[in-house]
Amino acid sequence: MSERLRVSTGSPWESVVGYSRAIRIGNVVEVAGTTAMKDGKVVGKGNAYEQTKYILQIIEGALKQVGAGMSDVVRTRMFVTDISQWEEIGKAHGEYFKEVRPVATMVEVKSLIDPELLVEIEVQAIMKSGEDEDEL
Template sequence: MPPLSPFEEQAKFTRAIRVGERIIVSGNIGVEADGSVSPDAGRQAERCFEQIIDYIQQLGGQSGDLVRVRMFVTDIADAEVVTAAFTKFCGHARPTGTLVAIVALAGPAFKVEIEAEAIVGAGQ
């Protein structure tokens, strides 16, 4: 995939990569297409999942191929709305899931970061 941000090029990492049948999606933050960031953690999580599903599809998978999701929140009080986004976007696949609270993310507006893995053909 081509870099989506200058940081990817600067840090020399890839947002999503396919290795054989495995698709690994690095941490995503909930930045909207117009560059804005919702103050709502639930919306940030939904945007993360929209991006993750898009990357998986671009690399030849489908949302049902998700096998693992890791969710990081800066406030554990947001766990319920982030979990609701997980269920909305990933519940049909029933991947493993981890949700942990961390001290901070890369910017003060960011409340959620989510990474995922899929195996093409796992299709649940």
């Protein structure tokens, strides 16, 4: 059985709610829903593009802590409070994943945990085994 590696961001909510920012088991990494919060404050208030960029920076850091990278991401899920901002969110997503091109889902939700949060993103990554694999 593979070891479970956990990533914590030190958020006080992690222990209260009972979650980790990311978990790696074997070559699979799951990153929890991530928002643009830093030290209890929203980063990029009112700006979906800036929030998305900040979220992806946090995700990139979490992946790095378990030995993965953005190139290992195979799926993203984006939860947005205003789907009309899809282009700004998509632009930031594309800056990180233009070459990787993971499968992606973007859905509008009624609200997130803080009304100033516009975007929440979770990802799944599968780390390469080290062998050369043919692209389909």
